Amino acid sequence: MTATESVPRQNLTAAELHEIDRYWRAANYLSVGQIYLLDNPLLREPLAPGHIKPRLLGHWGTTPGLTFVYAHLNHQVRRRDTELMWIVGPGHGGPAAVATAWLDGVYSEVYPDVGRDAAGMRRLFRQFSFPGGVPSHAAPETPGSIHEGGELGYALAHAFGAAFDNPDLVVAAVVGDGEAETGALSGSWQSVRFLNPVRDGAVLPILHLNGYKIAGPTVPARIPEEDLLAQLRGHGYAPHVVAGDDPDTVHRSMAGALASCLERIDTIRFRARHSGSSVENVRWPMIVLRTPKGWTGPRTVDGQPVENTWRSHQVPLAAPRENPEHLRQLEEWLRGYRPGELFDDDGAPRPGTTAVVPRPERRISGSPHANGGLLLRDLLLPDLRDHAVQVTRPGVEKAEATRVLGGFLCDVVAANPRNFRIMGPDETRSNRLDAVFEATDRAWTTGRLPVDRQLSPDGRVMEVLNEQLCQGWLEGYLLTGRHGLFNSYEAFIHIVDSMFNQHAKWLKVSRDLPWRRPVASLNYLLSSHVWRQDHNGFSHQDPGFIDHVVNKKPEIVRVYLPPDSNTLLSTVDHCLRSRNYVNVVVAGKQPQFNYLPMDAAVAHCARGAGLWEWAGSEDGAAPDVVLACAGDVPTLETLAAADLLRRHLPELRVRVVNVVDLMRLSNEGEHPHAMTDREYDTLFTRDRPVIFAFHGYPWLIHRLTYRRAGHPNLHVRGYKEEGTTTTPFDMVMLNDLDRFHLVMDVIDRVPGLGVRAAGLRQHMRDERLRCRAYTREYGEDAPDIRDWVWEH
The missing domain is CATH 3.40.50.970 (Thiamin diphosphate (ThDP)-binding fold, Pyr/PP domains)
Structure with missing residues (x-):
């Protein structure tokens, strides 16, 4: 001493x-x-x-x-x-x-x-x-x-x-x-x-x-x-x-x-x-x-x-x-x-x-404080419609979904100055949540220089390049009766895999203890995701956290893949109101199409999975094929594939299904959000081919649906560990998630279509080669890919 x-x-x-x-x-x-x-x-x-x-x-x-x-x-x-x-x-x-x-x-x-x-x-x-x-x-x-x-x-x-x-x-x-x-x-x-x-x-x-x-x-x-x-x-x-x-x-x-x-x-x-x-x-x-x-x-x-x-x-x-x-x-x-x-x-x-x-x-x-639900008070949340993106036609105008969300979170911070914080490893601005800094600064009590901006002891944004520290802070904050959000690059949220395990186990046991009061949910917002790592490349490409999450008890975990800005707003609003869950929300920060006006977005999120009649071509008859999608980039490629099928095979009846709540796909009885078999069959059919474009690893969809009647007809495209520093469309082509490959999958799986559409299949293959060659020569995606819009 x-x-x-x-x-x-x-x-x-x-x-x-x-x-x-x-x-x-x-x-x-x-x-x-x-x-x-x-x-x-x-x-x-x-x-x-x-x-x-x-x-x-x-x-x-x-x-x-x-x-x-x-x-x-x-x-x-x-x-x-x-x-x-x-x-x-x-x-x-x-x-x-x-x-x-x-x-x-x-x-x-x-x-x-x-x-x-x-x-x-x-x-x-x-x-x-x-x-x-x-x-x-x-x-x-x-x-x-x-x-x-x-x-x-x-x-x-x-x-x-x-x-x-x-x-x-x-x-x-x-x-x-x-x-x-x-x-x-x-x-x-x-x-x-x-x-x-x-x-x-x-x-x-x-x-x-x-x-x-x-x-x-x-x-x-x-x-x-x-x-x-x-x-x-x-x-x-x-x-x-x-x-x-x-x-x-x-x-x-x-x-x-x-x-x-x-x-x-x-x-x-x-x-x-x-x-x-x-x-x-x-x-x-x-x-x-x-x-x-x-x-x-x-x-x-x-x-x-x-x-x-x-x-x-x-x-x-x-x-x-x-x-x-x-x-x-x-x-x-x-x-x-x-x-x-x-x-x-x-x-x-x-x-x-x-x-x-x-x-x-x-x-x-x-x-x-050690039974935080006793102290928990509801957040004061703004009206979603105050932040809604106006959608006149689906798939035409674009917005950065997380930037739109940033405006909503700004109002959340302003209305809840003592019981809501945002945690993240120096990525709040990178993930396009900049608007929160209109209401608060980054928490900081150490030395400051004249060049520094948005640092304050009173800041509500907690940033440190240590995902474990962000997670630990948020867990302690939630378990003592407050609310929060953890935003991170998708690939590096794996750093807290084990911490997520422990928190999910804590929630599972707590639910069975009557004296433990429910606490606010642990909310993850994963952006800068696998499909848009144009400059970071392979090291930043991993969607596997959601696979890890769905291993936990179904009454605890929720996974959401909103396809556009308004569905992201509705999803996060729901998550911030929830209790005793781990909510994982995956949303890109790059400009993406808006598809649904706010009222439609809220209804779609409430359903968790639904038919987009405006995108299909069923015309009141049973579909020949179902194009399903979950995630913003897979949704884009699915709609582009539906567009190609309309143009080249107008007689083909195509159904488009979008999934926001991934756990809706779970086999009946295995998750509280799982569709009944009747609902699933009505949406996906029992006997028609289903081509599913998925944000993550394909086998997760098979795992969730393996007992469904139509599972033998299900073919999933997703990330298959192919990546590099390249253009957005080349990235989806590397993993066979692109629109041309989805059309080829339809031709291969709709009975009788293979021989009749052989020329179109060859054309789709040639289109992939053309787009690949364009990126190698010009360093960007071909104009028809880059500038594509939904015109129907």
């Missing part, structure tokens, strides 16, 4: 020290009981093999550090009446989070069958990592949690997301030293540069260094302390070090550090809000806590050191049912916490055990 990082020991009274330590011992006892015990929760009889769970699952090593932190947070909240929530970053810290929630009384309020008595304690122990019970990490089932904890790296990002626009809140984010090795967490330290003490809450990072991960040491715990502190100072923090293994000494040091940090936070807030001091480059406090891994657990087992080694990471005593010595050590360990002092004869915590718990409204595990 260096002088600049040392903190004065708080003058804890003997009674306060006893209260904190007593709560800590009780939480540790409950945590060990969760890992090991099936029965005999209060040790009223000698521990026997039958009292032990047959499968020991859980993680002890990080738990005593977490319960230690929580006991001290309780103490400070009770003394200062601070509005505080905590984030459990260390993996599998569930025993600590559940134990403390039970001690606070919150757990029994949420789950009345797990009462604060011996029977409730027995249920608490039995359910942990047990079939039909609760997992070993801080999951949705855990009161006070917004953080899954099963996957490492996101504690700080979630904490800052929770703090944005929560001016009275302090979020204590416990970061494990194993978690601190991850790339996501390493980038998350930069979040402090976006925190505005005037309108935001505060984040208090607590970097818990217990030295080890599963099987080896951690880098942050082993590098020279001066290097670690220099790194943290460079990120913008003023670190306070608390270290040791003697409980009394560390208790006093931790109390002093926490008091100093919270006082510093109050000072920063007061000066920013009342004295007009600069909010730029504020140095926020944090704590570096060094305690032994597996603290207060067995020191040695089977002759091997355990406490303060990697061996304490999971279950220190692996076989107490079979090994009498392990059973003896376990009983000695549990009785060492002196449960008779902590719990009364009925199993309830004695008053002195919970004396450190704050008043009910301030209990950390009961924070309403």
Whole structure:
């Protein structure tokens, strides 16, 4: 410890020290009981093999550090009446989070069958990592949690997301030293540069260094302390070090550090809000806590050191049912916490055990911010028609759909200045959402130069070149009761694949918990998509995120492919009103045709998939072929193919179907939006060829429709991993999605048409060669392709 990082020991009274330590011992006892015990929760009889769970699952090593932190947070909240929530970053810290929630009384309020008595304690122990019970990490089932904890790296990002626009809140984010090795967490330290003490809450990072991960040491715990502190100072923090293994000494040091940090936070807030001091480059406090891994657990087992080694990471005593010595050590360990002092004869915590718990409204595990649906308020949304593009004829006038959407989002930002933010990796302007900057700036509290524009501590647009950080901020923001939108280039949203997984799983579990209130949906806007990467090329061409998304539970995920500006407006309006979903919207930013007036666009989006009679040539009879499309570029090519068929095969009856809501295609019963088989057959027919032009990988459409009656007639064109830096039309030709190839597909699949239209097929092939040659000579698409419009 260096002088600049040392903190004065708080003058804890003997009674306060006893209260904190007593709560800590009780939480540790409950945590060990969760890992090991099936029965005999209060040790009223000698521990026997039958009292032990047959499968020991859980993680002890990080738990005593977490319960230690929580006991001290309780103490400070009770003394200062601070509005505080905590984030459990260390993996599998569930025993600590559940134990403390039970001690606070919150757990029994949420789950009345797990009462604060011996029977409730027995249920608490039995359910942990047990079939039909609760997992070993801080999951949705855990009161006070917004953080899954099963996957490492996101504690700080979630904490800052929770703090944005929560001016009275302090979020204590416990970061494990194993978690601190991850790339996501390493980038998350930069979040402090976006925190505005005037309108935001505060984040208090607590970097818990217990030295080890599963099987080896951690880098942050082993590098020279001066290097670690220099790194943290460079990120913008003023670190306070608390270290040791003697409980009394560390208790006093931790109390002093926490008091100093919270006082510093109050000072920063007061000066920013009342004295007009600069909010730029504020140095926020944090704590570096060094305690032994597996603290207060067995020191040695089977002759091997355990406490303060990697061996304490999971279950220190692996076989107490079979090994009498392990059973003896376990009983000695549990009785060492002196449960008779902590719990009364009925199993309830004695008053002195919970004396450190704050008043009910301030209990950390009961924070309403950790059940954000309780605080959620509807957005004030503008009228879609105020932003509608006028459409006099379909397929003639063009607009940049995301630029049109930008005007709508500008009004959303203006009307909701405290509960809506836009996140994105430096691509808001690139994705043509420029209009939002008429209502707000980019959030920024670091140095500014005269040349800089649209940077402000009050900005509602959060931009940082770290997709994981954007995702983590937005998750934390949504889970604490606010709304937002994440815009990104389509190809690089894959960076957050795993984070999306975890959030989707959180939502899925939360839906089954009556006490968890619905939160605003996680909304992705993916632009700069696969078909229009004229200068970026192959590295920027990947539509596979939607494949990844549809793997999740159908009640959670939605995928939308609006074909024009008005359908995009209607889709985003719907998504911003929705709850407990992940909505993925894919829309191009380049000029594209407008097809539907606003009223028609709203109706089309409500249907999710529909017939475009104006584009077909059925004339009231059954179609010979169905041309289906999903996505803006596939829609363009489908209409151009329909135009060619009208001109060259006027007797052919063509139906055009456009799909906005991809999940409408799902097999009946597999998704809430899925069409019934009757609806599907009416739209796509049971026996006619269907040529489907799709935005993404073709096999996704087959996967969604494989049980439909007409599936053998379905032929899908889409992206097949062919790309380069080239023109828009050459790109679709590379993947056989172009209009000429779609016409060839019709000729090949309509019975009897192949021989009769052989000349047209050859002409279509020649047209592809002509267009390819033109791009190679002139560097742009042929004029008849570039200037094509719908003329019917």
